[in-house]
Amino acid sequence: MHDTPFITTGDGCRLAYRVDGDENKPTLVLSNSIGTTLHMWDGQIAALTQHFRVLRYDGRGHGKSDAPAGAYSMDRLGRDVIELLDALGIERAHFLGLSLGGFVGQWLGIHASDRIDLLILSNTSAHLGPANEFDARIAALQTSPDMAAVAQAFLANWFPAPMLEAKHPATEPFRDMLLSTPPQGLAGSYAAVRDNDMRRTIALIDRPTLVIAGKDDTVTLASHGEHIASTVPGARLVIMPGVHLPNVEHPDVYARTVLEFLLDREAA
Structure with missing residues (x-):
């Protein structure tokens, strides 16, 4: 598929x-950082x-998606996924989100669990602060x-x-992105x-959930993953070696971890 397909959301x-x-x-469904x-x-x-x-x-x-001006909301980012599923005629899906994608996954688990079968929340947090730090970055x-x-x-x-210093081929595309x-x-x-805080509301997630955290992640700390796993009923926690993008640092182990969870739970 060479031509990129698009959908247009309700807000254009x-x-x-x-x-x-x-x-x-x-x-x-895979959702990005x-x-x-x-x-x-x-x-x-x-x-x-x-x-x-x-x-x-x-x-x-x-x-290649549009970049509207102004603040986005987690509600809007979550509804983007629902509208994408609707446009493609997909009733239910498994969902794996990493970092920002993991925030979106939590929102879906809380607000749209009828559309999600199995949920994987990777290298993410239910709340990241302080707000003034984000204000400074935006400014x-x-x-x-x-x-x-x-x-x-x-x-x-x-x-x-060491991976960056060696200009590891896996890291260079991320600079371009x-x-x-x-x-x-x-x-x-x-x-x-x-503007997002789901520390309490993720207790409402009723989908089988796997939480993946990076042992050396300085963005979304392993303790953030531990909090999610202890708050979402029945969630499983895997702490992987690595920093914030374990799917790039340890691609095979990551894929195996994801597949083991999905295939085990599908079989069950």
Whole structure:
């Protein structure tokens, strides 16, 4: 599929998406971290499509999707997924979200659990603060939208230093994704994270849930994953070696962890 397909949401935002795998298999939706595109999952597609039809999308403000100005909300980012499922005629799906995608997954588990079968929340948090830190980042993007410095800071938080110093081939595409992210898309997404607190409401999630945390994650700490796993009824927790993007640092272990959970629970 070379031409990128789009849907248009109720508020007029075009969202780019991509489907891989056999349409007769159950659907697994993958949702990205802030500052990345659907290609952040490229390393998992071969393994996942053996069992699932994989639906990826560029979040609002990222990649080939539109980047409306102004603050985004977690409600809006969650509804984007629902509208994407509706447009493609998908009644229910499994959902794996990492970082910002994990916030979206929590929202879906709370507000749209009738659309979600199995839920995986990776390297994410129910609340990230303080708010003034996000305000400062948003202000900095508005005054000096130089994505090079922003990209450098993100990469340092996402990957271990030796991997970056060696210019590991897996990390370089992420620099390009960050550099091509529209500043107002990043600012809108920062606002959605800033204004969001699901620390209590995730207790309402009734879907079988796997929480993946990174042992050395400095963005969404392992303790954040532990909080989610202890609050969501019956959730399982896996703490993986690695920083914020374990799917890139340890692609095979990550895919295996995800598949074990999905296939076990499907069999059950």
